Amino acid sequence: MSERFVLGVIGGSGLYALDGLEDVRKTRVETPWGAPSGPLLRARLEGLDLVFLPRHGEGHAVSPSAINYRANIDALKRAGVTDILSLSACGSLQEHLAPGHFVVVDQYVDRTFAREKSFFGAGCVAHVAMADPVCARLSGLAADAAEAAGVAQVHRGGTYLAMEGPQFSTRAESALYRSWGLDVIGMTNMPEAKLAREAELPYASVCMVTDYDCWRAPDADVAIAEILEVMAANTHHAHAMLKSLARALSGQARTPSPQGIERALDHAIITPPSHRDPVLIAKLDAVAGRVLRP
Numbered sequence: 236m237s238e239r240f241v242l243g244v245i246g247g248s249g250l251y252a253l254d255g256l257e258d259v260r261k262t263r264v265e266t267p268w269g270a271p272s273g274p275l276l277r278a279r280l281e282g283l284d285l286v287f288l289p290r291h292g293e294g295h296a297v298s299p300s301a302i303n304y305r306a307n308i309d310a311l312k313r314a315g316v317t318d319i320l321s322l323s324a325c326g327s328l329q330e331h332l333a334p335g336h337f338v339v340v341d342q343y344v345d346r347t348f349a350r351e352k353s354f355f356g357a358g359c360v361a362h363v364a365m366a367d368p369v370c371a372r373l374s375g376l377a378a379d380a381a382e383a384a385g386v387a388q389v390h391r392g393g394t395y396l397a398m399e400g401p402q403f404s405t406r407a408e409s410a411l412y413r414s415w416g417l418d419v420i421g422m423t424n425m426p427e428a429k430l431a432r433e434a435e436l437p438y439a440s441v442c443m444v445t446d447y448d449c450w451r452a453p454d455a456d457v458a459i460a461e462i463l464e465v466m467a468a469n470t471h472h473a474h475a476m477l478k479s480l481a482r483a484l485s486g487q488a489r490t491p492s493p494q495g496i497e498r499a500l501d502h503a504i505i506t507p508p509s510h511r512d513p514v515l516i517a518k519l520d521a522v523a524g525r526v527l528r529p
């Protein structure tokens with residue numbers, strides 16, 4: 236029997252619901268890491284099974300640092316998703332990445348510092364590879380879908396600076412990130428992408444540019460009102476992109492990711508069974524059961 240795609244969709248700022256869903260079921264779940272941002276919405280879109288989770292919760296009540304990223308990824312894994320698509324608002328650090336453009340990022344610089352970043356730790360240490368942090372196959376399909384949806388410009392690849400927030404950057408920080416050659420900035424894709432990799436789930440992120448951060452004009456500031464205005468326009472394209480992606484995924488059998496992401500833990504756990512903490516091992520049942528089950 237061939238495997239089907241089951242897409243986990245993590246909706247960012249401005250994306251708290253999805254259009255065109257059928258057979259919607261809302262389920263409230265708990266995980267060993269605590270509660271996710273809100274209930275999971277299981278549904279079908281264009282024949283595709285998907286599970287939707289608004290990252291900041293219904294009503295955007297959870298700030299980037301307070302998001303329980305571990306619970307979100309664990310809950311999606313338990314729900315049986317095979318791949319995760321993140322949708323995010325972001326600031327642009329480059330002139331050619333204008334508001335309204337979509338950037339399907341392929342690299343990250345993680346400058347967050349106040350978040351739980353791993354499922355592993357004392358009693359079971361693991362080091363997964365993050366050299367190529369996103370799934371190239373899902374990223375490519377998402378970029379195709381964004382183009383089909385009529386997005387002004389879709390950029391395939393780009394480096395995302397993950398900042399702690401919730402305040403936006405100072406001009407000095409924004410200039411520094413530009414001097415590093417980075418492309419977009421946001422507050423949420425890390426540790427999300429790292430945790431998805433630990434959970435052996437292929438992850439792709441479509442970043443929707445809402446502003447030029449504060450580097451472009453000496454008196455320009457980032458303002459939520461402007462971001463939300465651009466986001467409202469982006470949202471229409473995000474819904475159309477998702478429909479197109481759903482059509483593409485539901486029309487094909489799923490094969491394992493060519494990057495071997497579903498086997499990311501094969502050689503990652505360094506703590507031998509004799510030194511593992513049974514309490515942590517029990518919590519890892521969904522994320523790492525494949526390699527930890529005797």
Ligand SMILES: CSC[C@H]1O[C@H](OP(=O)(O)O)[C@H](O)[C@@H]1O
Binds near residue numbers: 291421
């Ligand atoms: C509302 S602007 C700042 C906010 O938007 C982005 O969140 P998300 O990635 O969930 O769309 C950004 O990272 C900040 O958290």
Ligand SMILES: Nc1ncnc2[nH]cnc12
Binds near residue numbers: 324327403447
């Ligand atoms: N300029 C910016 N900085 C950080 N996160 C953002 N999300 C949207 N715009 C942003």
